[in-house]
Amino acid sequence: MKTIRLDTKLADEAVQILGVKNRTEVVHVALCEIVALKKLRSLMTKHAGKLSFEG
DSSP states (O other): OOOOOOOHHHHHHHHHHHTOSSHHHHHHHHHHHHHHHHHHHHHHHHTTTTOOOOO
């Protein structure tokens, strides 16, 4: 287990907003969201202008 410094007020606000049990879960959820967002942005950049939609 590692110790990290957090803005406790911000972390506690995130606990409430995300509906998780504790600060550890907040960090886990936040890291998962950041990784997913970066992957999505990478895919969007890679395929920008290459997809066609019919509708």
